[in-house]
Amino acid sequence: MIAAPASRAIRASVGLHIAAGAALLVRPHLWPFALGAVAADHLLLAGAGLWPRSRLLGPNWTRLPPSAAMRGCVAITIDDGPDPEVTPAMLETLDRCGVSATFFCIGERIHRHRELAREIVRAGHAVENHSDRHLKAFSLLGPRALHREIARAQERIESVCGLAPRFFRAPAGLRNPLLEPVLTRLGLRLASWTRRGFDTVSRDPDRIFGRLTRTLRGGEILLLHDGHAARTAAGAPVGTLVLPRLLAALRARADHAAGGPR
Numbered sequence: 001m002i003a004a005p006a007s008r009a010i011r012a013s014v015g016l017h018i019a020a021g022a023a024l025l026v027r028p029h030l031w032p033f034a035l036g037a038v039a040a041d042h043l044l045l046a047g048a049g050l051w052p053r054s055r056l057l058g059p060n061w062t063r064l065p066p067s068a069a070m071r072g073c074v075a076i077t078i079d080d081g082p083d084p085e086v087t088p089a090m091l092e093t094l095d096r097c098g099v100s101a102t103f104f105c106i107g108e109r110i111h112r113h114r115e116l117a118r119e120i121v122r123a124g125h126a127v128e129n130h131s132d133r134h135l136k137a138f139s140l141l142g143p144r145a146l147h148r149e150i151a152r153a154q155e156r157i158e159s160v161c162g163l164a165p166r167f168f169r170a171p172a173g174l175r176n177p178l179l180e181p182v183l184t185r186l187g188l189r190l191a192s193w194t195r196r197g198f199d200t201v202s203r204d205p206d207r208i209f210g211r212l213t214r215t216l217r218g219g220e221i222l223l224l225h226d227g228h229a230a231r232t233a234a235g236a237p238v239g240t241l242v243l244p245r246l247l248a249a250l251r252a253r254a255d256h257a258a259g260g261p262r
Contacts (some may be wrong), residue, residue: 053194061192077102077221081226086226099250100124103126105117132148132156209246
């Protein structure tokens with residue numbers, strides 16, 4: 001297996017640990033300062049892993065490329081599926097509005113709902129890697145476990161959908177410094193988002209819609225969910241209620257930028 005280059009933050013962290021160790025060999029009485037520096041470094045790396053949009057741990061797609069942003073493009077990403085109840089409704093809405101989305105799918109769910117996964121691809125949407133099991137402790141895994149979890153999802157998705165994913169999104173956006181070398185070896189790029197609706201916890205479609213559309217600008221990456229979707233008091237998955245409103249708002253925004261309805 002070819003070793004992947006570490007991020008600048010990781011190289012700096014390694015350098016700090018070496019410097020701290022060397023300082024202690026020469027001047028042992030400086031141990032409180034060395035220990036404090038190492039502790040601060042660990043806190044910084046942990047904080048970067050808890051911040052989905054951070055680039056300290058390696059490259060991270062947090063916005064669309066500048067050329068797409070200049071054209072006013074916005075990406076819609078849908079996580080945690082496929083789900084046999086929610087995904088078909090979202091596919092129908094996207095098809096009716098003529099919009100393509102990116103589905104970050106869980107490998108186990110791809111395997112369990114193969115035909116639904118193929119339907120996502122047939123409808124013209126991209127299917128990307130969201131890990132194999134969406135483990136709550138994903139960000140605590142070591143390099144071998146990370147590789148197994150991501151590679152297994154990569155294999156399942158390619159086997160079912162016919163195309164290998166190019167992007168990876170960490171479960172809940174949480175990761176650790178060991179992830180980037182694994183992604184590099186697997187030929188994947190990390191992708192997060194610009195804003196999310198929190199539609200796995202919020203049951204209010206109005207609040208979710210507001211989070212996604214308030215002061216919206218070109219180049220943003222929006223996050224909704226088909227899997228693990230919260231339900232309204234009436235039992236409806238909130239994402240299925242938000243998506244039509246979101247697409248209508250994006251269409252109105254595009255029409256306004258073009259000088260009127262098309």
